[in-house]
Amino acid sequence: MKISRKLRFLIIGFPSFIMFLCLLSVLGVEPIHILETTFMAMTPLMLAAVGESINERSGVVNIGLEGIFLITAVTGVYYAEVTGSGLGGILIGGALVGALIGFFFGFISSYGKAVQVIAGMGLNLVGLGLVPFMMMAFWAFPGIHIFDPDLKIGTLNIQIGKEIFRLSPITIFAVAITIFLHILLYRTLIGLRIQAAGERPEALDVAGINVNLTRVLASTLCGSLTGIGGAFMPLGWFGGLVKEITAGRGFIALAAAVFSGLDPILAAVSSFIFGFSEGLAFTIMITPTIKEVIPHYFINMIPYIVTIIALAIVGSKRFPKALGKPYIRE
C-alpha cells in the first residue's frame, strides 16, 4: 500500500513536471539551468531533512538545523582553507563539526532532559551570532568571504544535447545516503530500534536497549548530515560565503521532514520540490524577458511561499508518540 501510493505519486508527478519544464522553456527559461540549480538547492535540504526524519523517528526534534547549517557553512570554508581541499572542509568543518553539534544536542535532549524546541531555538541563536563572530575572527572582514576557487568541490559534467549539465558528487552522496537510511530505518534491527525509541521507548528499555544512547546516535547522525549540507552551500554550490548564506533553508528542511511524515524517501522528494522552487527562482532572476517585469524581491519569496503552500496542502501528519519527550524510566 505504502509503495503503491509512492508509485502513483511518481506516475502523476513526473510527466507533469516535464510538462511544466517545457512550458517554462517556451517562456525563455532554460530548463537545464533550472534542473542544475534544483539539484544544488536540493542537496543541503535533502541531507538535513533525511537526517531530521531519522532524528525525529527516534524521538528527538531538532529545530536547530538552521543553526547547524550556519555554523558548518563557516567551519567548512575554514577547514577547506586549512586542509587545502574542499573535501577536507566538507568532512571536518561539515560532517565532524555537525556531528559534534548533533551529539551535544542529542545529549542535552536525552540525558539532560532539555525542552527540545527551546534548545533548538537556542542553537539557532548561537549559529546566528557565531557566524559573523567567526567570520570576523577567521578573516577579519565582516559578513563576506571569497575563498580560492580551487577549493570548490568539482562537478560531474554531463553532456545533454548542446548543454552541459553540472552535477555535484555531494548530490549523488545525498541520494545514496537517503536510500541507505531508508533501508536502515525500515528493514533492519537498528531501524526498528530507532522507531521504537520514538514510539515506545519503555518497550525498547525493557528489551535492554539504551533509549538515550539510541537517541544521541540518531541526533549525531542528523547533525553530521546537516553539517555536510551546511558546508556544501559555500564549497559545493555558491563558491563564496556571506553571513546570510543559509537563508532559512534549515527551516525549509525541517518543513520537508514534517511534510513527508518523517519518511526518508518522501523527505528527499519534498527536498526536490523545495529545491525546484529555488532553482526556478534563481533561473527566473537571470532570464532576460522576466527579470525586467517582476522585481527580484518577489522571485526571492517563491521558495518560502511554496513551503507554506505545501504544508497547508498536506496539513498535519502523525508523529512518533514520544517525540520531543525525554525518556524517564518509571
Place this chain on the structure above:
Amino acid sequence: MLGTFSKLKKPILETLIAILIGFIGGAVLMIIFRYDPITAYVALFQGTLLSVDGIFESLANAVPLMLTGLTFAIGVRSGYFNVGAEGQAYIGAMGAVVLAGSISLPPGIHVLATTLFAMIVGALWSLPVSALKAWRGVHEVVSTIMLNWIALYLVRYLIEYYYYEPGRAERALPALPTARYDVIGASLTTFIFVAIGFIVLTYFILWRTTLGYELRLTGSNPEAARYVGVNYVKIVFLNFFIGGLAAGLAGASQVIGRPPAWTIYKTLGNVINLGFNGIGVALIGRNHPFGIIFSSIFLGILLYGSRFMQYLGVDPDLTVAINGIIVLSLSLPELYSIIRKHIVGGR
C-alpha cells in the same frame, strides 16, 4: 513577602546560573578565537553602566526587545512557539514608515495613528500563521520563519520602489517631526512608556480576564481547556494576534521612537534580529510580562555594550551567541538541581 521571595528564589537562581553560563560560554568563544575576554567584558560594562548616556542607550535598546519578548512569551503561555516576531517587526516598521514618513497629519494624531497602524499591520502579518495552525495544523515554527523571509523581501521591495529617502536611497523615508516621540536623552524616547504600558495591559489581559485565563489554561493544560469548552480556533488567533501587535509596535519603535535615524535602512540593519533576541528576553524573563521588562534591559545593556567590544575587534554579534547559550541553558530544567547537588554540595 518572605513567602513570595522563597517562591521566586529558585527561578531567579536558575536564570542567574543560565546567564552566568552564557557569559562563560562567550568567554570561552573569545579565548578560542584569541581575544581577551576580561578586557572585552570590562569594556562592555564600562561603556554601558558608567555613563548616563550609556544607560539611556541601553534602555533604548531594551524597548523593542521587551515587545518582541512579549510576543514569544504570550505564545509560550498559550502553548505555541511563536518565532514570528522578527517578520512582524519588519512589517510594523514598514507600516510606521508609510504613515510617519509619507503622510502628514496634525501633531498628536500623527503619533497616535502611526503607533496604532504599525501594531495593526504587524498583527495582520500573523493571520496566515493562525489560519494555517487552526485549520491545517501547520507547525507555527515553520510558517512564521517562512513569513519572516517573505516580510524581509517585501519590505526591501517597498523601500526600493516606493518609500526610499530621496538622495539617500539606502534608507526609507524618515518619520516627519509630527510623528516622532519626544527624546528623553541619547536615543531614548518616551516610546518606552508606550512599550511598558502595552506590557502592563497585556499582563491584565492574561491574568485578570477570562480570555487571558483561557489562553493560559490552553498553554498549561490543553486537555483541560478542551474539556471546559475553550474555543481552540479563538485561542490560536488571539495569541498570535496579540503577539503581532507587540511585534509591530517593536518595529515602530525603531522608526518613530529612535533617533538619530528615525527610519529603517534598506538592509533592515536596525530591525534585524530584534525578534530572535526577543526569544532570549522572554525565556530569561520567565515568560512573565514583568520579568521581560528586566530581561530586556539586561539584553539591551549587552547589545549596546557590544559596540565597545567591537573596538577590540570582537564582532558585536557575539552577544546573539551569548543569548543563544543562555537559551540553551534555560532549556535544561534540571540544571539548577544538578549544580546544587554536584557543585554546591547541598541536600
